[in-house]
Every structure is written in structure tokens, then in C-alpha cells.
Amino acid sequence: MTNRREFLKKTAAAGAAVTLIPGSITGRNTKANTFLSNVPVSNDPVDTYTVSARSAMNIPSIQPREITIPDTGGFKVLKGDFHIHTLFSDGDVMPADRVREAVQNGLDVIAITDHIEVRPFFSTVGRWKLNDEQGLNYNLSYEIAKPEAEKNNLLLVPGTEITKFNMPPGH
Numbered sequence: 705m706t707n708r709r710e711f712l713k714k715t716a717a718a719g720a721a722v723t724l725i726p727g728s729i730t731g732r733n734t735k736a737n738t739f740l741s742n743v744p745v746s747n748d749p750v751d752t753y754t755v756s757a758r759s760a761m762n763i764p765s766i767q768p769r770e771i772t773i774p775d776t777g778g779f780k781v782l783k784g785d786f787h788i789h790t791l792f793s794d795g796d797v798m799p800a801d802r803v804r805e806a807v808q809n810g811l812d813v814i815a816i817t818d819h820i821e822v823r824p825f826f827s828t829v830g831r832w833k834l835n836d837e838q839g840l841n842y843n844l845s846y847e848i849a850k851p852e853a854e855k856n857n858l859l860l861v862p863g864t865e866i867t868k869f870n871m872p873p874g875h
Contacts, residue, residue, distance in 0.1 A: 771810040784813035793818030799849035815863035816845040
């Protein structure tokens with residue numbers, strides 16, 4: 705498993721890849737231009753490469769899983785996960801990434817159920833405003849994931865997790 709430091713080093717290297725077009729380098733007098741002006745430029749055809757974090761870290765592509773569960777008794781059986789967290793709770797990725805993971809895993813329906821009590825990115829201002837005029841916006845993960853879910857024809861159920869800290873503990 706790649707740790708955070710290795711991930712950042714490899715993605716920084718991928719982001720540093722530069723495409724040069726044959727001919728002279730012109731434009732604004734920036735540090736980058738000054739640096740690139742010392743790079744020999746060839747008139748050979750330009751090769752194009754796509755560099756991604758996945759390829760830079762030699763992570764194999766993951767093929768979607770096909771999970772087959774037969775319909776039964778005239779009912780359509782849906783494959784789903786109803787306990788999913790994002791970085792707006794104690795998860796590691798954005799809500800739209802959870803949608804892509806669900807599609808990759810062959811699911812039909814998910815519920816993003818971030819904790820109400822665990823909100824590391826709580827803010828009342830800015831891009832990820834978790835506070836609205838009526839109180840707390842517990843639907844932010846759902847709102848962010850919804851366009852990706854619609855694009856991928858995945859049923860997205862709004863949800864939240866309420867954890868009790870008193871007895872009996874649980875959720």
C-alpha cells in the first residue's frame with residue numbers, strides 16, 4: 705500500500721511532466737519560461753503521453769465487478785451499500801469518488817451516511833459550507849454525489865449516521 709508521502713512524490717512527478725511543441729519557446733518572461741528556454745527543442749513529431757496518478761504509481765486498472773443476483777418473485781433485486789462515509793466524516797474520499805467506487809463494484813444503489821458527530825471539515829463559509837440558514841446541512845455529501853450518480857445511473861439515497869455516545873452505545 706502506498707503511503708501518503710509516496711503518493712505525493714509520485715503525483716508531483718507526474719504533474720511535472722511537460723509537453724514541448726517544436727519551435728521556439730515564447731511568451732511571458734516567467735521562471736518556467738526562463739528554465740524552458742534552455743531546453744533544446746526538436747522539430748521531430750511530438751509524442752503525446754497521458755500521465756495519471758494511477759500510471760505514475762503503477763496501479764493496475766480495476767475492471768468493474770459483475771455481480772449477478774437473480775430477480776425473485778417478480779421483484780427486481782438491487783445490489784447496494786447503505787453505510788458509506790466520505791471525507792466529510794471519517795472517510796477518505798470525496799462523495800463523487802464513492803459513487804464511482806460503487807459503479808466499479810457493480811452496485812445499483814448506495815446511501816452516503818456521513819456521521820453527524822464526526823465532521824472534520826465543518827465550516828460556516830467557503831466552498832464546503834456545512835451550515836445553512838436553517839441549521840446544519842447534513843445533505844452536502846448527497847448534493848455533491850448526486851450529479852455523478854445521475855450520470856452513472858446509480859440510485860443515491862440521502863442518509864446520515866447518528867452515533868450515540870451515551871448508554872447503550874451504538875448507532
